Amino acid sequence: MNTKIRQLKQELSKAVIGQETMIEGLLIGLLCDGHILVEGVPGLAKTTTINAFSKVFGLDFKRIQFTPDLLPSDIIGAQIYNPKDHSFSIKKGPLFTHLLLADEINRAPAKVQSALLEVMQERQITIADETFKLPSAFLVMATQNPIEQEGVYALPEAQLDRFMMKIVVQHNSEEEELEIMRKGANKSFTEVQKVLDIEELKSLQKEVESVHIDKELEQYIIHLISATREPKKFHLNTLANSIMFGVSPRASIDLYKASKAKAFLRGKTFVSPADIGYVVHDVLRHRIVLSYEARAKGILVDDVISTIVETLPIP
């Protein structure tokens, strides 16, 4: 494993205990310039993790708590009139940052979600007639609470597609919980130090890009993607009635990039089938739309992905 990555993980472990899936997901997001959607119950160190990330990389960090009365101007900023000199000035919103935690994104109405997701895609913000480019390292970690369904605006599939990965955060193991409890009670979480700067992050991103991926594995990724669209073509007849819509071309790009990043994080210079296997669930989970029949039967998207991986032969 890259020494910088090892140092980074060590530093992060000072503030965050466990939650390796979320940390790995955020690292992959940062290395691939993608955004991460995190689903998990409250209190699983989501804010702590992204805060620690900002300190480790020396990046700006802002948090927006999404509420039903939030307006697009609350997050992107607005033009403000100054009565003293009869002029307008731009007040930049919290989106002008490197790392953004969009907490409980599904609590805000569609217009705010659209404003955020557009910025995520374009990486630029237009206020009045002025357009601002966002800083090069820009990662949005949006969270969704799976428990409450009342008074939430579920993200449409087309908008979910903008997220590179959807990570399901689970509770910590008993050992980790014990450590958190002790450290939390004694306030003995140590301060996280800066390990990398933006330039080093950019060089890491270039290293990820240079990770080799074999043509056969590229084909394997294409097969995985195609299987979600045309299951019958891959003899997955049982899935034909379960999938309403397969994944988009963004999924193949993101799976390709995420596999490379995963291989890099594992300290390898080439991608193996296992690297794809490690990230395939996280990349495809929020992009497959199950049919009504499948949902009625209680079939989960993860089960569908597992069946595809289990059926398609690896190179």
Place this chain on the structure above:
Amino acid sequence: MFKSYTFKYIYILLLTGLMGVTTLYAQDFNHKFKLSNATPYVKEAVILTLDLNQTNHNVVLFFHFTLKKSPHYTFHRLSAKERGENIAAKVHYEYLIYPLHKGKVPLQFELIQKSTTEENLAYSFSGDRDNVKGLTTVNTSITLTPLTLHVKPLPKGTMLVGDFNLTQTFTKHHATAYEPLPFQVTLQGLGYSPLLENLYPNQDNFTLFKERPIVKVVNSLEGTRSTVTYPMALSHTKSFTLPPLNIHAFNPKTKQSYTLKVEKQHFTVETVAVKSLVDKIDYPTPLKSDWSWLSSFLSYLVVFIAGYFSAISLKWRGKSVATPQHPLKEKIKACKEKKQLLQLLMATDSKAYSQSIEKLESSLYENSKITLNTVKAELLKGLE
């Protein structure tokens, strides 16, 4: 002689004053009461009109007017007509009143003046179906002096007040024992609604069946035009005579009493020979004992016992059932190649089996010498 004439003259003057126009003025409007008759008979129709005219044209006025409920009279609102503009409201109310007892009957009123501005009125109209804007008003309760009716008594024994006629329909006068003999009496005319509690009182020599009377009423400035139909039926085991019905009525317009009559009616009833009836005995003793309850009880008992033992048998069976194997175990055992096992672990939970995946990867792509069976054994051990 002179004295009696003087008193009569004063009395007539007073009555004329009450019958005449009563006009009172308030601050923002004036009002005018008019009674059609201030000295009616008991249950004679009296028409009360009220005209409200706005005098202060700087405000927008609305009114809420009604007579107060009282045991001394009944009333019906005939109309409430609004004319004029917002700042020059004119409201005309018409009420039909029936005094219920003789002597002085005070008519009491409730009037609320609702004043607002044209801006408030315009604002209340600016809303729509989904955004209703209420009209803000300043409500003032206005005290109106009660009017008094000097009600004259009815002649003794009067049951109906008004101009009514009576029709009766007897469909048949001949029947067998207990067969109903339907008939109906209809009272129709103008006056106080002719609702009588007991048109025919119950008698011992026949059975009288009554239904709730069918009432049709139309109130107007003339008074109340009613049609009340009393449907009834008679029944008895032998022939009988229905006594005559006399209803004493009084017409206040003509000041004449009159009687509405139904002549006595004779009904011929054929008696039934009891011997010819199939069922001659009341409460006969049962022909045989009914033991069906025992069979029902036993069947319920059998079902209960069967259910009880079924539940117990499930418990017994449950003990003998072996715990099912982990589904992944079977799949791992079935793997014959390293790639197949790697694929299975990738699909299942690649993060949980990362160590095994790494071993398989190094064996497949880096020529490590670990065997498939070793990895399988490790995995199976972990699953136990």
